Amino acid sequence: MKFIIENLSKSFGDKKVLKDINFTFEEGKIYGLLGRNGAGKTTFFNCINSDIPADKGKFLLETDGQRREIKAEDIGYVLTTPTVPEFLTGREFLKFFLDINEDSIKNPKSIDDYFNIISIDTEDRDKLMKDYSHGMKNKMQMLINLIIEPNILLLDEPLTSLDVVVAEEMKQVLRQMKAERITIFSTHILDLALDMCDVIVLLSHGVLEIVDKQDLNSQAFKDKILSALREDAHV
Amino acid sequence: MYKTLRISFSLRNAYRVNGILYSLKQIPIIKKLLPEKIYGVWGLKIFANIVSVIIEIISAFLGKFLYFYLMIFLPTFLITDVVGGNIVSSGQIFVHILFFLSIIGSYMNTFLFDPTRDKYYGIIIMRMNAKRYALVNYGYSLIKLIIGFLIFGLLFGKAYGVPLWISLITPLFVTGLKLTVAVYDLFKYEKTRNATNENKPGVIKWVIVFVLLGVAYALPLLNTYIPLNIAAYLMFIPIITGALSLRKICTFGYYREYYKQILQPEAYQKDLTRKVMNEYSKKLISADTSITSKRKGFEYMNELFVKRHHKVLWKPSRIITFVLIGLILLAVLVLQVAPDSHAKINEGLLNYIPLLTIWVYSMNRGPNYTQALFMNCDHSLLSYSFYKQPKFVLKLFSIRLREIIKINLLPASVLGIGLSLLLFLSGGTDNYMNYLVLLTSIPAMSIFFSVHYLTMYYLLQPYNRDTEMKSGTLQIINLVVYFACFYIMYLEIPTMLFGAMTILFSLIYCIVACILVYKVAPKTFKLRM
Incomplete structure (x- = not known):
């Protein structure tokens, strides 16, 4: 499976944020999307998720040589600030979600099995989610995106506001999930990107560009990424 | 002093101008015609500035005009009509209503303790001298008040034959009331360290508002009102207490602390306002655990x-x-x-x-x-x-x-x-x-x-x-x-x-x-x- 972006452009007024992007993402890899503040990472995600209309461009999914346009259900989008319907309990949310997606979920598990995956305590499962902590909400959001097994998983700074234990758990979950899908992970933290991602992609000057690791050691690779990002500032 | 006044003006003007431009951006068809970087366009800025100045003038004069016309002149006319009075009683009713409404205004609209946005920006964010900022703005508001009351008091009072000298002391009376209330609040603050936020009057103040409204409008309907000369003498009391208050208002040393209490960031910072609103929405959710669905x-x-x-x-x-x-x-x-x-x-x-x-x-x-x-x-x-x-x-x-x-x-x-x-x-x-x-x-x-x-x-x-x-x-x-x-x-x-x-x-x-x-x-x- 491949996720192909063709001629994606997006401007706000005179400001061209995405300039005719052509890129192919491949299955089974986690892509680390790096860019300076305001480089357009969130805009890029929002265009893929059709939250904002792109000025131009196509998003295609290629499976076994067959291409088609992506649909809403192909995408899972995990936001920095997790949002969950707070009037429901964790269990109710999962039940509702499983109910309406019963046709599309392969190998459904029991609700408690799902809670176990993301280690949410038994006593918290029947609490209203308005009383959940940030980390618990984040886990719920991740879990929903995990169950739906989206073809494309977009993660916008998903781990930065979590405590170390939850962050580590989430990393494990993401690594387990990466087979059979394309994961694009945006972050400001270089070490996190190097730790998690198979491919580092820079978004600078409105285009995507792979940073080739070749046979650099990790420090040299880091320096290469940093200098590429610094160049951006001189434009 | 002039500099402080100028800065507070430009603060008010800046957010008013941006507010006007922002609202233009919200109108469906117009927003398409406007450029993306609307806040930097010179012509539009000039336009919004003109609108802003007009708003400042309107707030000074139209507000007072409407107040006199709707709250005092018109009710006087209607009440006179109902009770079958003549021009003499009209004049007395006019002064009666003005007298009691002014008492309400003295504590519901103090000027000095009005937690406005420009005060928040000036005193809290930009850390300007709180006392100078407060007093300069207070003085400006009081001058606007005196001019407005003088013009419209004379104009509307004349229509009902209110003696000229009463119309002339009315602005001083209203100002004196405000000064007196302000000084009371300042003394109270020194004693209790509790600042009075005029936008959050408690139950008692509201009850007094309604009682005074009743006195102002209902008593004349029963053909009862303060005789003109007594009202006039009573008006001198706040004029004197107000004059005595001036010194305290100018020397009070805790304006910054006072304003810190009434200028809560939640009301002025958009993200914080939103947070308060989100909290409120969350509170609407019932925590009743017996609620289920089959x-x-x-x-x-x-x-x-x-x-x-x-x-x-x-x-x-x-x-x-x-x-x-x-x-x-x-x-x-x-x-x-x-x-x-x-x-x-x-x-x-x-x-x-x-x-x-x-x-x-x-x-x-x-x-x-x-x-x-x-x-x-x-x-x-x-x-x-x-x-x-x-x-x-x-x-x-x-x-x-x-x-x-x-x-x-x-x-x-x-x-x-x-x-x-x-x-x-x-x-x-x-x-x-x-x-x-x-x-x-x-x-x-x-x-x-x-x-x-x-x-x-x-x-x-x-x-x-x-x-x-x-x-x-x-x-x-x-x-x-x-x-x-x-x-x-x-x-x-x-x-x-x-x-x-x-x-x-x-x-x-x-x-x-x-x-x-x-x-x-x-x-x-x-x-x-």
């Missing part, structure tokens, strides 16, 4: 939503219904004990039904429902792609439509039944269609409002990810609906015709709205960016 899928979620938002949905609807039942029973009682009221009530029911439009409008829970839907449900779920699938959007729309119609229909149908009953008891009608029309037109109106609000919510989805309302179109549509309801209220159409038209209109509107939702909503029902 349904499945969307029906399951909907049932839990409606049950857990009882406080904003069914509870108000039930309260309104009980009040309506009470009113109807009262009307039945009137019909029983006063047979001569029959003809009037009968005529009213057959001719003045348009009056009810605004009632049905204000009973409608649509705005509260859609707001709760967004804040506590869709805001989060719309970030999940599964939720945005067209079939799900439409399925949930139909469930929600059914729900809001049910909630609004309860009071509306009680009203319809009640009015038909009153029509019957007050002598009935030869044309039985009138009953049918009364019975159905009010529920039809109610259904129209239900459909309208939910449809607009789905078509315009006015909020963004930060739970800010972003749609100027929706605000304009809401205004239009409001004024339409108001306009209809004044129409004199027989119940029969009006009812038939309402039913037909509602029916067509609902059909069109639902078709539109089915065609467009899957594209429009998403978070705004």
Whole structure:
């Protein structure tokens, strides 16, 4: 499976944020999307998720040589600030979600099995989610995106506001999930990107560009990424 | 001093100008014509600056004019008319009302302790000298007040023959009152360290407001008012205390601390205001653990939503219904004990039904429902792609439509039944269609409002990810609906015709709205960016 972006452009007024992007993402890899503040990472995600209309461009999914346009259900989008319907309990949310997606979920598990995956305590499962902590909400959001097994998983700074234990758990979950899908992970933290991602992609000057690791050691690779990002500032 | 005044002016001006430009950006067609970087366009800035200066002048003079005209001049005229007084009593009533309203104004509108945005920016954010900032602005406001009261006091007072010297001391009296109250608050602060926020008057202050309003307007109706010369002498008291207060106001040393208490960041910082609002929405969710549902899928979620938002949905609807039942029973009682009221009530029911439009409008829970839907449900779920699938959007729309119609229909149908009953008891009608029309037109109106609000919510989805309302179109549509309801209220159409038209209109509107939702909503029902 491949996720192909063709001629994606997006401007706000005179400001061209995405300039005719052509890129192919491949299955089974986690892509680390790096860019300076305001480089357009969130805009890029929002265009893929059709939250904002792109000025131009196509998003295609290629499976076994067959291409088609992506649909809403192909995408899972995990936001920095997790949002969950707070009037429901964790269990109710999962039940509702499983109910309406019963046709599309392969190998459904029991609700408690799902809670176990993301280690949410038994006593918290029947609490209203308005009383959940940030980390618990984040886990719920991740879990929903995990169950739906989206073809494309977009993660916008998903781990930065979590405590170390939850962050580590989430990393494990993401690594387990990466087979059979394309994961694009945006972050400001270089070490996190190097730790998690198979491919580092820079978004600078409105285009995507792979940073080739070749046979650099990790420090040299880091320096290469940093200098590429610094160049951006001189434009 | 001049510099402080200039800075506070430019602060007020800056956010007013940006506010004007921002509102221009919200108007559907105009926003397309405006450039993207609107805040930097020179011509537009000049335009907004001119508007801003006009607002400053208007606030200084038009405000005072309206105050004198609506609150004092007009009531004096009406009261004189009712009690059959002459020009002499008019003058006395005029001064009487002015006297008591000024007391209300002295503590409800102190100027000095008004937590305005420019004070927040100037004193808290930019750390300007709090005392100088406060006093310069206070002085400016008092000068505006004195000029305004002098001009309009003389003008309107003359119309009722108020002696010239009373009109001349009125501005000093009002200023003296304000100064006295300010000094009282300053002393109180020194003692208790509790600042008085004039925008949050407590219960006691409100009670005094109502008592004084009663004294100001009701006493003259009973032909009682303070004699002119006594009022005039009383006016000198605050003038003297006010003059004595000046020193304290100028030397008070804790303006910064005082303002820190009343200028809470929540009111001025957008992100914090939003936080307060989100907290409020969360509080609407019932924590009752006995609430469950045996349904499945969307029906399951909907049932839990409606049950857990009882406080904003069914509870108000039930309260309104009980009040309506009470009113109807009262009307039945009137019909029983006063047979001569029959003809009037009968005529009213057959001719003045348009009056009810605004009632049905204000009973409608649509705005509260859609707001709760967004804040506590869709805001989060719309970030999940599964939720945005067209079939799900439409399925949930139909469930929600059914729900809001049910909630609004309860009071509306009680009203319809009640009015038909009153029509019957007050002598009935030869044309039985009138009953049918009364019975159905009010529920039809109610259904129209239900459909309208939910449809607009789905078509315009006015909020963004930060739970800010972003749609100027929706605000304009809401205004239009409001004024339409108001306009209809004044129409004199027989119940029969009006009812038939309402039913037909509602029916067509609902059909069109639902078709539109089915065609467009899957594209429009998403978070705004």
